[in-house]
Amino acid sequence: MGIVKAMLDSGIVPDFIVVDGAEGGTGAAPVEFSDHIGLPMREGLLFVHNVLVGAGLRDKVKIGVAGRIVSAFDIASALAIGADWTNAARGFMFALGCVQSLSCNTNRCPTGVATQDAVRQRALVVPDKAQRVHLFHANTLKALADMLAAAGLSHPSDLGPHHLVRRVSATEIRLFSDLHVFLEPGELMSGRCEHVFYRRNWEAARSDSFDRLP
Secondary structure: OHHHHHHHHHOOOOOEEEEEOOOOOOOOOOHHHHHHOOOOHHHHHHHHHHHHHHOOOHHHOEEEEEOOOOOHHHHHHHHHOOOOEEOOOHHHHHHHOOOOOOOOOOOOOOOOOOOOOHHHHOOOOHHHHHHHHHHHHHHHHHHHHHHHHHOOOOOHHHOOHHHOEEEEEOOEEEEHHHHOOOOOOOHHHHOOOOOHHHHHHHHHOOOOOOOOOO
């Protein structure tokens, strides 16, 4: 929120912001960081999307997301709640042959994916793996196109939170549009934001510092 206030004060607005969720990351990451530090991608996406919408800047800033994006549905579900595009690494790593040995930082990757060791690199046969990666990407996009067609949509940008539902109990499902908070354009700037979390934190945020106002 402080960064967004700085955008408003300075008139300097980035072309895009990428939200990288805590569920992503490399096998070389410290375990405590992987297990306990960071925000899930979808929560981070909703927060960034809402703050930009509430500040009247969403149409000027694109949002990309990453964090365990593998399947076509992963892509669709992120686009539906505010992302303009998704980044992915995990699925492509699997297509290359990654077996998640968590040895990325040791130079001893058993499949040759994450190593500078010339001998171990021989395990990665480029012509074969290139075809696997190409097919994974092509089939993922085809699956996304099939989902859009099944929903009667013609483009990924047509996806919205009202297109998805989540089961919240054994007897109830709810639309994403009802399950999550979505601010109205300019709502934070109006001073009449109805959502306490967003209102209080917006009031406390500063454009010159990440410290809260006293």
